[in-house]
Amino acid sequence: MNEIPLSMSTATYHYVSGGPGIDDINVQCEPGSWTAVMGPSGAGKSTLLYCASGLLPVSDGSVYIAGRDISKMREKQLTQMRRDHIGFVFQDYNLVEAFTCLQNVMLTYLFGGPKILKDQALRALQVMGLDGFADTYPADMSGGQRQRVSIARALAAEPDIVFADEPTGALDTHSSQMVLDAFDRIIQEGRTVLMVTHDPNVAARAHRTLFLVDGRVHSVCEGYSSEQLASHLANMTNMGQELGQ
Numbered sequence: 176m177n178e179i180p181l182s183m184s185t186a187t188y189h190y191v192s193g194g195p196g197i198d199d200i201n202v203q204c205e206p207g208s209w210t211a212v213m214g215p216s217g218a219g220k221s222t223l224l225y226c227a228s229g230l231l232p233v234s235d236g237s238v239y240i241a242g243r244d245i246s247k248m249r250e251k252q253l254t255q256m257r258r259d260h261i262g263f264v265f266q267d268y269n270l271v272e273a274f275t276c277l278q279n280v281m282l283t284y285l286f287g288g289p290k291i292l293k294d295q296a297l298r299a300l301q302v303m304g305l306d307g308f309a310d311t312y313p314a315d316m317s318g319g320q321r322q323r324v325s326i327a328r329a330l331a332a333e334p335d336i337v338f339a340d341e342p343t344g345a346l347d348t349h350s351s352q353m354v355l356d357a358f359d360r361i362i363q364e365g366r367t368v369l370m371v372t373h374d375p376n377v378a379a380r381a382h383r384t385l386f387l388v389d390g391r392v393h394s395v396c397e398g399y400s401s402e403q404l405a406s407h408l409a410n411m412t413n414m415g416q417e418l419g420q
């Protein structure tokens with residue numbers, strides 16, 4: 176893929192009910208890049224991910240995925256574009272309780288995702304350390320295992336760009352490493368990751384970290400250690416508290 180996988184220009188979204196959302200976001204993600212998004216609670220991190228992936232329409236500005244302006248797309252085109260280019264890891268997993276793990280990974284096309292072959296799905300489960308869980312239902316799994324199923328589902332079709340909202344939020348250190356190693360392989364293959372995280376240790380594995388405050392990009396940090404990221408985040412959070420958020 177030669178196009179820039181993701182480009183957001185003056186992208187803005189305000190919730191109808193008054194939530195601040197995001198304001199004037201200008202971000203480009205190159206092929207083979209890994210970007211983390213951090214910031215205080217309510218800073219707009221998930222909203223940024225939703226707008227970047229077309230799950231929410233920007234009210235102003237534009238979002239290009241693989242060189243195409245998704246803010247101008249109709250729902251059918253948008254669904255096609257998501258199937259062809261995007262994997263999304265949701266914060267709350269979004270697993271279908273009536274489906275087994277294998278079905279959850281394979282049947283994404285029922286919900287606008289790509290069609291995934293059984294072998295692909297089994298491989299993705301194996302990469303997430305879930306061999307032997309193909310026929311297990313989400314209800315019989317721990318939070319961390321469910322999260323790994325949702326990651327397997329997002330990675331199975333080898334999308335050009337993976338959006339991940341707190342992908343390691345429910346995971347122990349070992350499982351987190353598994354996920355971060357999988358992201359490492361993705362970027363080595365020239366694909367792209369944009370990930371929201373609260374964990375400076377996780378963000379330190381990315382190439383750069385965008386810090387959001389009050390819906391806007393406050394700073395972009397490259398080459399920061401986890402300690403430096405933690406200290407930067409603490410400053411943002413104090414700033415938010417001083418502003419009364």
Ligand SMILES: Nc1ncnc2c1ncn2[C@@H]1O[C@H](COP(=O)(O)OP(=O)(O)OP(=O)(O)O)[C@@H](O)[C@H]1O
Nearest residue numbers: 190192194195196215216217218219220221222223
């Ligand atoms: N569906 C919604 N309707 C109205 N306001 C919303 C909605 N979703 C989020 N918001 C508001 O928009 C702002 C940004 O929310 P968002 O979830 O993007 O922040 P966040 O940085 O991901 O927060 P957290 O770290 O707590 O998950 C917050 O003030 C939130 O209350």
